[in-house]
Amino acid sequence: MSPPPPLRKEAAPDWAALPPELLALVAGRLRHSVDYVRFRSVCSRWRAAARRIPFPPLLALPFDPDASALPFFDPSEIASSAAIRSLPLPEARHQALLGSSRGWLFLIDEAGSVSLLNPFTRARFCLPPVTETLARASSLSVSKVRDRWVLDHRNGKQPVTLYHMRSTFISEATLSSTPSEGDECAVIIVAVLASSTKLAFCRIGDREWTLFNTALHNFVSSVAYCDGRFYAVDAFGEVCACDVGISTRATYISSLMLPPERDSFRIMGLKKELLLVAHYMDGDFPHFKHHYEIYRTDIKRRMKWYRVDTIATRTVFLSVHFNSNAIGGAFYGCKSNAMYFSEPIRGGREPSRSQIHKMAVMDVTNGCLEVISCNCIVQFSREVFWFTPCLY
């Protein structure tokens, strides 16, 4: 059969009038969060048709507090000559980033004001400022001199600059849920302090942070929220559950009883289960070999941990600099049953010098590593962290 000659159509095709179900099909095939946001901004019909779909976390690259943009790397673009993109973020000028939770960034300025910012919607909430008490929980003595913090050191006073905020006050924080318009009062924020067995919490709108004791004997390294409770892990892999809110209390849960060389533990929450990632190194400088072990527990079943050699279709995203990490399933362009982790950025702090930031992807089951490099300029902070796009 020979194809018939093309015939003119009477009416021009109308993309705006495409039925919602067809628009939704197209939206569902957009693979990158940034393209998805653009799709939603075209017109009201396109906006209504674009449903929530999960996008993989993005790796926030070192942030220059004098700039107004956050550079990031999209792991799903590894296959297609990934470029460093950036999100304009004028609100973050002259501030340091304290990591992220549920797609929201925690910002702190030199005066110690803390806020929560969604880099995609630019929605922003103020959180209580840091205080002497928060630093004291990390056994640090600070005072405020003309709107700036100074650390009372044995050898005298030392200004607490933006780069020292994480190691003085709050190192990172976790949200119980996503603050959306109207129900932001229900959100609880738990902050991991610089080096403390205590945690601090607040709600959006609170005037101050409330400190509380965990049932842990060592510094808390990571906190996750899971099914109504916060879970904290310390530097030795001990875990406690924290009910935070009207009556705040922590209950010791369990110890993994691992050999002592495990040097870091990160905890992450899924629907009804917790994952604990233990890291250790062996070998000699500079040929260290990194090892990761994953333990899992069902919170409804007596919190017994067992080691797993697969996380099925899930992917874990780890950063060396932040302990709160991202986890999710079946992200387009990302490997499943894999851990993506960022290595420390090597090299000095010379401005404008391009350093290779290496990222590695590890197969959870066989431990095989694939190293990926993304060029990024190390200027100010050297810290990178994952943030999951929260587009609403």
Next chain:
Amino acid sequence: MSEGTKEPDGGEEKVVLKTHDGQEFTVDMATANQSGTLKNLLSEVGSSSNNPQVIPLPSSITSRVLGKVVEYCQRHAAGGGRRGGMQALEQFDEELVELDKDMLLDVTYAAAFLDVPRLLDLTSQAVADAIKNMSVEEVRHYFGVVSDFTEEEEKVIRSECPWAFE
């Protein structure tokens, strides 16, 4: 591979698809069965080689558009087992949707109307790929979509994600 191809070939059974502009496409049952809509219809009315069923199509499906859909269905009725296997089939799919935007829209409508899910997936992906890396204004211009946001809404959207417009 859809159910249609697993059924016995249907011998000489044919069906005629007639477009609004008067073109007739005579296809075999395996090809027609790639379309959920045609399959349902034919299971009720039947068709034979002596007296093939003539199915008139709505005006939105021009002969040019139907030509594309039939091309897809014929190739997929043959399946990946022939003509170079799955790889060749994937390449065929890719090339099939290399269309200008108006044609892409028409084929999308036709695939939806005729219920050819995998063709619909292909065209949706082609649209998504076309939008990739375009700014909002570029998308609007490319597809001729006029924003119906109010001035106020547009302002809010632009302030929320100004980078989407850059």
